[in-house]
Amino acid sequence: MMFSSLTHLECTACHERFDADQLLGVCPACGKVLYARYDLDAAAATLTRDSLRGRRPDMWRYHEVLPVRDPSNVLSLGEGMTPLLDALRLARRYGLRALLLKDEGKNPTGTFKARGLCAAVSRARELGVRAISMPTAGNAGAALAAYAARGGIDAYTVMPQDTPAINQAECAIYGAHAYSINGLINDAGRALRDLAPQRGWFDMSTLREPYRVEGKKTMGYEIAEALDWDLPDVIVYPAGGGTGLVGIWKAFEEMEALGWIGKRRPRMVAVQAAGCAPIVRAYLEGKSHAEPFENAHTVASGLRVPVAIGDYLMLQAVRDSGGTALSVTDDEMLAAMREMASAEGVFAAPEAAATLASLPKLIDLGTVTPKDSVLLLLTGAGMKYTDLVPVSLPTVDSAALP
Numbered sequence: 291m292m293f294s295s296l297t298h299l300e301c302t303a304c305h306e307r308f309d310a311d312q313l314l315g316v317c318p319a320c321g322k323v324l325y326a327r328y329d330l331d332a333a334a335a336t337l338t339r340d341s342l343r344g345r346r347p348d349m350w351r352y353h354e355v356l357p358v359r360d361p362s363n364v365l366s367l368g369e370g371m372t373p374l375l376d377a378l379r380l381a382r383r384y385g386l387r388a389l390l391l392k393d394e395g396k397n398p399t400g401t402f403k404a405r406g407l408c409a410a411v412s413r414a415r416e417l418g419v420r421a422i423s424m425p426t427a428g429n430a431g432a433a434l435a436a437y438a439a440r441g442g443i444d445a446y447t448v449m450p451q452d453t454p455a456i457n458q459a460e461c462a463i464y465g466a467h468a469y470s471i472n473g474l475i476n477d478a479g480r481a482l483r484d485l486a487p488q489r490g491w492f493d494m495s496t497l498r499e500p501y502r503v504e505g506k507k508t509m510g511y512e513i514a515e516a517l518d519w520d521l522p523d524v525i526v527y528p529a530g531g532g533t534g535l536v537g538i539w540k541a542f543e544e545m546e547a548l549g550w551i552g553k554r555r556p557r558m559v560a561v562q563a564a565g566c567a568p569i570v571r572a573y574l575e576g577k578s579h580a581e582p583f584e585n586a587h588t589v590a591s592g593l594r595v596p597v598a599i600g601d602y603l604m605l606q607a608v609r610d611s612g613g614t615a616l617s618v619t620d621d622e623m624l625a626a627m628r629e630m631a632s633a634e635g636v637f638a639a640p641e642a643a644a645t646l647a648s649l650p651k652l653i654d655l656g657t658v659t660p661k662d663s664v665l666l667l668l669t670g671a672g673m674k675y676t677d678l679v680p681v682s683l684p685t686v687d688s689a690a691l692p
C-alpha cells in the first residue's frame with residue numbers, strides 16, 4: 291500500500307510544476323507559494339470515508355494526502371483529532387442554531403502549530419535536511435523545536451524580544467538554538483533569510499516551504515469527518531500568516547475531488563487584531579495583496595504578523611467562500627477569553643478568543659445569521675497566556691470560607 295500519494299509541487303500563482311522530491315521553498319520561477327499535489331484517484335483506492343474508522347487517532351490517519359512517503363519518517367507527538375465541542379450555552383446567548391468549538395489547544399505544544407510543523411519537519415528530514423530555521427511569533431517556534439527534538443535535528447528560532455516567556459522557555463527546553471530580536475516576526479524573517487542559506491539551514495517560514503500547510507489542512511479533514519461530511523455554514527479563523535485558513539480551504543477542494551463532500555463550502559472568516567490587520571484592510575479595499583501594517587501591536591502575539599506571503603491565498607479563500615475579514619480589539623479578545631472560559635469551560639488563547647469576539651460583529655454584518663452553524667477555530671490553549679489573566683485570590687483561613 292502506498293503511504294503518500296504525493297505527485298508534484300505546483301505554484302499557486304504561475305502554476306509551474308516541480309518535482310516534489312527535491313527540496314524547495316517558494317516557487318523557483320516566481321517566488322510565490324508552492325502547494326503539494328496528490329494523485330487523488332490513487333489515494334481513493336485506500337483512503338475512503340469508511341476506511342477512517344479503524345485508523346490511528348491523529349492527523350496521520352489521512353496519510354495518503356500528506357507528504358511523507360515512508361511511515362518511519364513520521365515524527366509524531368500525537369497531533370490532531372482535537373475535540374469538536376458543542377457550545378450550547380454560547381449558541382443560545384448569540385441566538386445561533388449551532389456553535390462549535392474546535393479546541394486546538396489540545397495539540398502537542400498547546401497550539402495548532404503542531405500540525406504544520408509535524409508535517410513540515412517530518413518531510414524536511416525525509417528529504418535529508420539536518421538543520422532548520424524559522425522566524426516565529428512564538429507558538430510556531432515552540433512546535434518547530436519540539437518536532438526537531440523528536441527528529442534529532444538542529445533548530446534555529448528567532449522571535450521578537452517581547453514574545454511571551456513561555457514560548458522562549460519552550461524553544462530553550464526542547465534544545466533549539468533560540469534567539470530574540472528587537473523587532474517583529476518579519477524582521478526576524480529578514481535576518482534569517484540571508485543567514486540560513488549561508489549556514490545550510492532550511493527555512494521553515496510559513497508558506498515559504500510547501501508542507502506546513504499540508505499539516506494544517508488536516509483541520510479541514512477532521513471538521514468534515516467529525517460532522518459526518520456535513521460542513522458548518524461558517525468557519526471563523528484568527529489569521530496571522532493564514533496557513534490554517536488556506537489549508538482548510540485546500541482540504542475542501544481535495545475532499546470534493548475524493549467525492550467526500552459536494553460543492554457547498556463554509557463561509558470563511560479571517561479575524562485579525564485591530565492593532566495588526568493587513569488582511570482586513572486589503573479585503574475592505576478590494577485588493578488581492580496586502581500592504582505591510584505599520585506599528586503592529588496586539589496582546590495576541592500570534593496575530594502580530596504585519597506581512598504574509600500567503601495574503602493573496604487568504605483573500606481568495608475569504609472572497610470565493612462569501613466570507614469576510616474583520617478585526618477585534620485587544621480588550622474584546624480578553625473579554626471573550628473570560629466569556630468562553632466561564633460559559634463553556636474552555637480556556638483559549640487570545641488569538642482563539644478573537645473568533646468569539648468577532649461573533650456579534652459578524653451577526654451585525656449579516657455574515658452570520660441565526661439559522662447558521664458556526665465553527666470557531668480555537669487555535670491555542672489559554673494556559674500559555676496566564677500573564678493575561680492577572681488574579682489575586684483572597685486568602686482565607688479554613689474556618690472563614692465565605
Ligand SMILES: Cc1ncc(COP(=O)(O)O)c(C=O)c1O
Binds near residue numbers: 528529591671
Ligand atoms: C494561537 C495562535 N493562533 C493563531 C495564529 C495565527 O496563525 P497563522 O499564522 O497560521 O494564521 C498563531 C500564530 O502564531 C497562533 O500562535
Ligand SMILES: [Zn+2]
Binds near residue numbers: 302303304317318321
Ligand atoms: Zn510560480
